[in-house]
Amino acid sequence: MKIAVMTDSTAYLPVDIMEELNIHMVPLSVVFEGTSYEEEIDIKYEEFYQKIKEVKELPTTSQPSIGLITTKLEALATDYDAVIAIHISSGISGTYQAVITAGSMVEGIKVYPYDSELSCMGLGFYVLEAAKMAKENKTSEEILARLDEMKQSMRAYFMVEDLSNLHRGGRLNGAQAIVGSLLQVKPILHFVDKVIVPFEKIRTTKKALNRIMGMLEEDAAKGNELSVSFIHANNKQGAIELRDAFIEKYPKSDTSINYFGPVIGTHLGEGSLGVVWYQK
Ligand code: MYR
Known part of the structure; x- marks a missing residue:
């Protein structure tokens, strides 16, 4: 059985890796003042962070249409028997549900939708592993x-x-956002049951980052072989500093620097930082 691996643009996987591993992608979009741009196709990371400085109104985002996903699946059906479709958390985007709907409409290919319950390299790690396994x-x-x-x-x-x-985008639960911004708290955020919730409220960026790095190092100290991604929203230097501090202590770790692209950057804002890891 020939198996394809599909994801969406919010994995923000480098194009050369996607080509090498034969990873198929459906894009989400950002909408600037009524004009929709498919991210990673019509608008890339650099242009996006430039554009948000120039526009009066912040963009909105949208999931891929069922028509777009259907067309993609139909094209895959000519070469593959099945597709493992791994997507952004169903708790923050309708993309996963749209893939389920499109999958039920397309004939000639078995679709296995998989909810990453995350996004960005959290999603990307699953996609890379699935693609390597499909190749084997x-x-x-x-x-x-x-x-x-x-x-x-x-x-x-x-x-x-x-x-x-x-x-504003409705991706953080309840009144915590208002309270948080008023008090200028820098909460660490994470996903629980597919949605974003505060993990801990911390007063400064430095302390919050130290806390995240502490949790990462705690896992690494157990002797587990980890894959770690340091992710930034137009704050590459911030991600590099975190990565360098980590590899100084754990030089053999498998690390990467990745970015929050247009759709996720719309919701997180410039300057955001994240760390994602799993045990290899
Ligand atoms: C849509 O319009 O369907 C997309 C909505 C995307 C919401 C993104 C919210 C922030 C996600 C942060 C992920 C961080 C992973 C480390």
Whole structure:
């Protein structure tokens, strides 16, 4: 059985890796003043962070249409028997649900939708593993079992400069956003049951980042071999500093620097930082 791996643009995987591993992608969009741009296609990371400085109104975001996903699946059906479709958390985007709907409409290919319950490199880690396994001719059952196993050790913590974007987009639960921004608290955020909730309220960015790094180092100190992604929203230097501090203590770790692209950057805001890791 020939298996394809599909994801969405919010994994923000480098194009060369996607080509090498044959990863298929459906884009989400950002909408600036009535004009919709498919991220990673019509608008890339650099242009996005430039554009948000120039526009009066912040953009909004939208999931891929069922039509777009259907077209993608139909194209895959000509070459593959099945597709493992791994997507942004269903608690923050309708993308996963749209893939389920499109999958039920397309014939000639078996669609296995998988909810990453995360996004960005949290999602990307699953996609890379699935693609490598598909290349090794593993079965869909084996791949899905491995993704579930990875979920057990996957950790993702992130922080934003200002909570108002997340609150405005309805991606942070309840009144905490208002209280948080008034008090200028820098909460560490994470996902619980597919949605974003504050993990801990901390007063300064430095302390919040130290706390995240502390949790990462605690896991690394257990002797586990980790894959770690340091993710930034137009704050590469911030991510590099975190990465360098970590590899100084754990030089053999597998690390990468990744970015929060247009759709996720719309909701988190410029300057955000996150760290995602799992046990290899
Ligand atoms: C849509 O319009 O369907 C997309 C909505 C995306 C919401 C993004 C909220 C922030 C996610 C942060 C992920 C951090 C992972 C480490």
